[in-house]
């Protein structure tokens with residue numbers, strides 16, 4: 001039966017208006033933030049509000065062999081939520097339930113809530129949800145779980161996986177399973193909760209998440225260093241992380257600094273080669289010692305200016321500048337967005353290697369980094385109207401990932417493989433791991449309907 005012949009069954013099985021086929025609306029669900037020009041055109045969009053509606057949708061997909069692309073807020077930078085021709089897009093944007101349990105210090109949420117909304121709800125109960133992707137105001141918790149999102153404070157507080165205690169997942173055949181729960185420790189059976197974190201929508205649809213919350217973050221002191229070279233700044237990162245675990249240690253190069261200054265006009269140093277933003281939220285003497293250490297390390301590594309502030313608003317202004325880097329660099333042209341990470345001692349080699357690739361391929365590459373994690377975002381800028389430059393940008397895209405693999409690192413620290421980086425995954429993990437990945441996929445999604453083209 002053709003899709004158009006079977007779609008009325010789905011329309012009839014779901015509340016009125018939940019299935020959308022209007023081409024203008026569907027156009028908004030083709031691409032994610034990676035803006036892949038090869039994005040397909042979906043056949044229809046479903047915006048469920050309950051787990052039961054997700055189950056109905058997946059049962060219909062299974063019965064009619066229709067591929068399904070799960071979409072949170074569409075901020076993926078790796079093409080993970082890009083549509084496929086003829087697919088059904090399942091958007092979680094209307095799955096917005098939330099409850100906070102102060103006794104267990106957990107939040108149980110539907111996947112469509114934004115990260116910022118979960119943080120705000122936790123704060124109302126005097127609690128804190130730490131993972132803070134730069135996109136925290138615009139990305140969903142379901143997307144964060146599916147990509148194992150990181151962020152700025154993750155250098156000290158860990159990534160999304162460190163906060164997911166339980167999940168409800170709808171499988172490809174429409175069954176809903178519960179994994180984990182509100183308990184902090186759980187050794188019962190295989191770690192299937194962990195398997196679904198970072199699974200990028202290829203194993204099932206996450207319909208509910210139970211998150212661990214912490215007491216509020218103590219107020220932080222911020223240390224900013226302005227450096228005459230990227231190598232001095234990256235050496236300073238190593239000198240800091242060898243001695244302490246800061247609450248944030250972020251890197252911006254000259255291209256990203258200037259792009260952010262063009263956007264925000266906040267007086268960033270346009271002539272700096274690199275800027276480091278460090279934070280300590282340790283209390284009392286320990287905090288003072290961490291701030292003093294970062295100041296001393298920045299100075300001894302040649303920073304031309306170093307200053308520290310305990311004013312939260314001033315510190316937040318620098319963090320906001322760093323978070324604005326991707327939107328700011330997007331204004332320079334089309335982007336190929338990297339997310340490569342390496343063990344910390346290899347960070348200088350990665351940053352210098354990216355500069356060499358930029359020279360060889362004659363393309364601008366802005367670099368921002370969650371430097372304390374060794375996780376960098378080289379942003380390759382190109383003009384899609386210039387075929388030669390586009391080809392050089394694509395070569396650079398591959399070479400940056402090859403470099404990270406050669407340095408024993410990863411092609412993606414937090415954005416996921418998506419559709420855009422899967423060509424490099426076998427080089428990183430090897431044939432046996434790819435086979436294992438394919439076997440898990442086949443066991444849970446034998447017809448290959450869930451997010452086809454992602455990871456595998």
Ligand SMILES: Cc1cc2nc3c(=O)[nH]c(=O)nc-3n(C[C@H](O)[C@H](O)[C@H](O)COP(=O)(O)OP(=O)(O)OC[C@H]3O[C@@H](n4cnc5c(N)ncnc54)[C@H](O)[C@@H]3O)c2cc1C
Nearest residue numbers: 072073074075076080133134140142143146149150201206
């Ligand atoms: C300006 C900017 C800054 C960013 N900074 C960071 C950063 O600091 N750290 C970071 O980690 N990321 C960052 N990102 C990337 C992006 O925001 C994250 O990958 C985020 O986790 C994606 O969430 P989303 O809701 O937009 O997911 P989407 O883009 O909609 O989907 C992402 C992936 O998750 C899958 N998915 C979504 N919801 C579900 C679900 N309920 N069940 C199963 N699969 C699902 C999709 O199929 C897709 O594979 C940034 C993006 C932008 C635009």
